[in-house]
Amino acid sequence: MNLDSKIPEGPLAEKWTSHKFKMKLVNPANRRKYNVIVVGSGLAGGAAAASLAEQGYNVACFCYQDSPRRAHSIAAQGGINAAKNYQNDGDSVHRLFYDTVKGGDYRAREANVYRLAEVSADIIDQCVANGVPFAREYGGLLANRSFGGAQVSRTFYARGQTGQQLLLGAYSALSRQIGLGKVKMYNRHEMLDLVKVDGHAKGIVVRNMVTGEVSSHAGDCVILATGGYGNVFFLSTNAQGCNVTAAYRAHKRGAGFANPCYTQIHPTCIPVHGDKQSKLTLMSESLRNDGRIWAPMDPAVAERIRKGALDPNTIVEEDRDYFLERKYPSFGNLAPRDISSRAAKEVCDEGRGVATTGLGVFLDFRDAIKRDGKKAIEERYGNLFDMYQCITGDNPYETPMMIFPAVHYTMGGLWVDYNLESTIPGMFVGGEANFSDHGANRLGASALMQGLSDGYFVLPYTVGNYLGEQGVAAAGKVTTDHPAFAEAEADVKSRIDRFLAIGGTESPRSFHKRLGHIIWEYCGMARSKEGLESAIEQIKELRKEFWTNLRVVGDADGLNPELERAGRVADFIDFGELMCRDALMREESCGGHFRVEHQTEEGEALRDDENFTFAGVWEFKGDDVAPQLHKEPLIYENVKLATRSYK
Numbered sequence: 001m002n003l004d005s006k007i008p009e010g011p012l013a014e015k016w017t018s019h020k021f022k023m024k025l026v027n028p029a030n031r032r033k034y035n036v037i038v039v040g041s042g043l044a045g046g047a048a049a050a051s052l053a054e055q056g057y058n059v060a061c062f063c064y065q066d067s068p069r070r071a072h073s074i075a076a077q078g079g080i081n082a083a084k085n086y087q088n089d090g091d092s093v094h095r096l097f098y099d100t101v102k103g104g105d106y107r108a109r110e111a112n113v114y115r116l117a118e119v120s121a122d123i124i125d126q127c128v129a130n131g132v133p134f135a136r137e138y139g140g141l142l143a144n145r146s147f148g149g150a151q152v153s154r155t156f157y158a159r160g161q162t163g164q165q166l167l168l169g170a171y172s173a174l175s176r177q178i179g180l181g182k183v184k185m186y187n188r189h190e191m192l193d194l195v196k197v198d199g200h201a202k203g204i205v206v207r208n209m210v211t212g213e214v215s216s217h218a219g220d221c222v223i224l225a226t227g228g229y230g231n232v233f234f235l236s237t238n239a240q241g242c243n244v245t246a247a248y249r250a251h252k253r254g255a256g257f258a259n260p261c262y263t264q265i266h267p268t269c270i271p272v273h274g275d276k277q278s279k280l281t282l283m284s285e286s287l288r289n290d291g292r293i294w295a296p297m298d299p300a301v302a303e304r305i306r307k308g309a310l311d312p313n314t315i316v317e318e319d320r321d322y323f324l325e326r327k328y329p330s331f332g333n334l335a336p337r338d339i340s341s342r343a344a345k346e347v348c349d350e351g352r353g354v355a356t357t358g359l360g361v362f363l364d365f366r367d368a369i370k371r372d373g374k375k376a377i378e379e380r381y382g383n384l385f386d387m388y389q390c391i392t393g394d395n396p397y398e399t400p401m402m403i404f405p406a407v408h409y410t411m412g413g414l415w416v417d418y419n420l421e422s423t424i425p426g427m428f429v430g431g432e433a434n435f436s437d438h439g440a441n442r443l444g445a446s447a448l449m450q451g452l453s454d455g456y457f458v459l460p461y462t463v464g465n466y467l468g469e470q471g472v473a474a475a476g477k478v479t480t481d482h483p484a485f486a487e488a489e490a491d492v493k494s495r496i497d498r499f500l501a502i503g504g505t506e507s508p509r510s511f512h513k514r515l516g517h518i519i520w521e522y523c524g525m526a527r528s529k530e531g532l533e534s535a536i537e538q539i540k541e542l543r544k545e546f547w548t549n550l551r552v553v554g555d556a557d558g559l560n561p562e563l564e565r566a567g568r569v570a571d572f573i574d575f576g577e578l579m580c581r582d583a584l585m586r587e588e589s590c591g592g593h594f595r596v597e598h599q600t601e602e603g604e605a606l607r608d609d610e611n612f613t614f615a616g617v618w619e620f621k622g623d624d625v626a627p628q629l630h631k632e633p634l635i636y637e638n639v640k641l642a643t644r645s646y647k
Helices: 012-022 043-055 093-103 110-129 162-180 245-252 285-289 299-306 323-327 337-349 366-372 374-392 447-470 483-501 508-523 529-549 561-585
Strands: 035-039 058-062 183-186 189-197 200-208 214-218 221-224 263-269 292-296 361-364 401-410 427-429 614-619 628-633
Touching: 012 110, 035 043, 035 200, 043 058, 043 162, 043 183, 043 447, 093 110, 110 447, 162 183, 162 447, 189 214, 189 245, 189 483, 200 221, 200 483, 214 483, 221 245, 221 447, 245 561, 263 285, 263 337, 285 374, 292 299, 292 323, 292 337, 292 366, 323 337, 337 361, 337 401, 366 374, 427 447, 483 561, 508 529, 508 561, 529 561, 561 614
Parallel strands: 035 058, 035 221, 058 183, 221 427
Antiparallel strands: 189 200, 200 214, 263 401, 292 361, 361 401, 614 628
């Protein structure tokens, strides 16, 4: 496996500009000869499909939702970062770059992160042009607010619906191209395999989720923008449909998978209530601008709150532990997500949790309402407060919210070079599906930034460069008549038949839930060598049971959600083992990867820069065969490796 990152030479601030100039170009008249496949219609996929079609390429876009605008990007709440320095508070491209590298605990590639910061300002202009209704100040200028891991205000937002509005902007651009006939949209189609011809990605195999038809589609290149793998934990803030299948099937075809153990636990989620939940609900990080996080000092007081015998509003100030403000005074309640999550877990481990399960802390707006008035808080967070009350029955204007960390985002993903091209030539990966920009932890409001950066500003250049290198003579040369497509289709159909033929007694959801318990227990907020070794063995046993006792009702010739889930769970099981192997290999703590054996006296993450300053990239070697680890060294020339401090 070749891990050539293709980072351009020259000063950091000039790399992207000089690289764009040196790229191959495709004549506008020739672009209509090329066919580009885009899998995924969220911010990265939708923006890429719209942009490439606008340039003149023929685009086929696939999503498993009933509409592109139902992609999971729509669920993002808080905001999108950009280095415009509207507040004149010291922000810059370099500061956003530095904050991102530091926030990722120095485990991201410098060049990619700088490019992300560099194009961030253009993203906002693009979104405004698409009609995104960002919040504005009284005078009409775009408003900013603070987010975790930064001491400047650089986050643009549309109340608590930023993801929704950004996606609707990208969707409008995509819809224009659909109307013009430059994008052919395939809704309710799930990618089940990647097709390679002469080592290059040349198509995909999909299943029509309504009719059950399995079909092949050829293209001159493939873009995967299929999101993250957080649902390997079963319970997460992701929509239930979010899965790892497209990425993992590409991995089995030769795409390296980088840093799968890098998962983000978000500190601000509604706690679990009972064992019947299918997902968890995020409460935007933006709430930490005005809400103060605390727990009782005394475990006995916490117990009375858990039992409903004590109103938290009656707890006097000196009996409240504002633990983030105490531990990290410089950043306070806006400390990065990995640190804030572990701090909340620590409090609950001490018996000071306030939810009925003992797993919860307070997010309190009492002081903000007293300072700014209820109307001001309602204008900022009204829709989020309404959502919280609908779910919990509690009014957050009158009583503190309860929150607890939950799986939210994944920083690992398919390995890509500077051009966002995977180890499979011709297969590009955008957004959360790739590993490239966040290191071991993502700063809040940076996911939307990366998705739109990849879709609007990077892939339109790098995909064109690849097609230009292949030459116009290669355009449309590979069709579905090639034997590789028939072979891949046969593999997909055989797998489907196998699911239906098992005839066991346990549902796919039940297996998924059991897998999630294993992953959360041993590869969640705290990990250990012993626990990870146990998890790997438990997953192997679960896999054996899955393939002998799975029960899938219905058939393959029509709508069958159980069949869909079975395929996704099978991939989650295989991927879960890979994730635990990666966590076991990385004998250090960094960002969201916290090994209990590697921590400071104060309980903070302890990196091992001498031995682990690399991206760990795994190569699939076959079923029931241990994957092979490859390493991409991370070289820091513009930032100094240092122990993170938010105190």
